[in-house]
Amino acid sequence: MKKIVTIFMAVALVLCFAACGTGADKPSSETASDSSEQTTGQDHENQHPERAEENREEQQADPSEEQDVVLEETVHDGEDTENASKALVVYFSATGNTKAVAETIARLQEADIYEIVPEQPYTEEDLDYNDGSTRATAEQNDPEARPVISGSIEDMDRYDVIYVGYPIWWGDMPRILYTFFDTYDLTGKTIVPFCTSGGSGLSGTPGTIGGLEEGAEVLEGLHISDSSVDSAEDTVSEWLNRIGQVK
Ligand SMILES: Cc1cc2nc3c(=O)[nH]c(=O)nc-3n(C[C@H](O)[C@H](O)[C@H](O)COP(=O)(O)O)c2cc1C
Structure with missing residues (x-):
């Protein structure tokens, strides 16, 4: 047991x-x-x-x-x-023609868009080129004139390709474009010029831009007549193809 x-x-x-x-x-x-x-x-x-x-x-x-x-x-x-690099469309437009082309480019290129706005807006009287004493004409006659831009582009470093648009005033870019190129150093970037005008073409402005931004590459520019800005999409597309900037 x-x-x-x-x-x-x-x-x-x-x-x-x-x-x-x-x-x-x-x-x-x-x-x-x-x-x-x-x-x-x-x-x-x-x-x-x-x-x-x-x-x-x-x-x-x-x-x-x-x-x-x-x-x-x-x-x-x-x-x-x-962080992705984007294209930027910068433009100045006093009466809306260049703005229309700028918007077409921005849409086709899915680019950001920035309007150069003068601190002192141009009135209709300022733009009257039949009167040699009006503001726009006086500025164009003064190589030192630099109309002040209202605001600024925050982060230019983000952009490699910059489309720059303007009307032709007296055979040149408006002086406010000179202010723009004085303000931003675009070294290493690609600048793509475009303009609108009555009858004058690019009027040598791509060469002028190249002189102001020596460190940048300036591509072939585009001219659109002020009477055809609203039907310019095909012309813009062909140009983008030609210069190898198709999105
Ligand atoms: C002050 C001034 C000067 C101009 N000079 C010229 C010129 O030299 N050649 C030309 O073809 N058009 C000239 N134009 C016409 C403009 O270039 C044209 O209407 C342009 O499309 C206006 O663009 P925007 O509407 O974007 O300001 C001039 C217009 C203004 C107001």
Whole structure:
């Protein structure tokens, strides 16, 4: 009888040790394996795509973690867009003709657009070229005139290609374009000139721009007659093709 009791106690003791041992080891081993997955999870994902898939499923089980992933992707998308190099269309337009062409180029090139706005706007009287004493004519007769631009371009570094548009005034760019080129150093950039006018063509303005921005490459310019600015899209497209600037 004593023997039976001893055997029974021995069996009970072994069973008790087995049960206690399992309970104590499990959480610590889970914790260790969890933390190693968290710290090295990305390496594992790179080496084992199927593990990456499992991880994604695990993350989706927790809605708060799923949101983190989505937010992170959104931030990355934003950074990529911001850093991407874009074209910029800069223009001055007193009566809207050059503006129409500028908008066509910006649309076709998915470019940003910036209007050069004079601090002192030009009135109809200022623009009357039949009167030699009016403001626009006086400015064109003064090589030193630099009408002040209202505002500025915040981040010119973002742009590699800059389309610059203007009307022809007395066979040249309006003086406010000289203010623009004095203000911005466009070294290393590509400048693409375009203009509108009554009958004069580009009037040598691409060469003038090249002299003002010696570190820039100036491409072939485009001239559009002021009577055809609203039907210029085909001409603009052909020109963009010709100069290799098709989007
Ligand atoms: C002061 C002034 C001078 C101008 N000089 C010329 C000129 O020399 N040759 C020409 O063909 N057109 C000339 N024009 C006409 C403009 O170039 C033309 O109407 C242009 O499309 C206007 O552009 P905008 O509407 O963007 O200001 C002149 C216009 C003004 C107001």
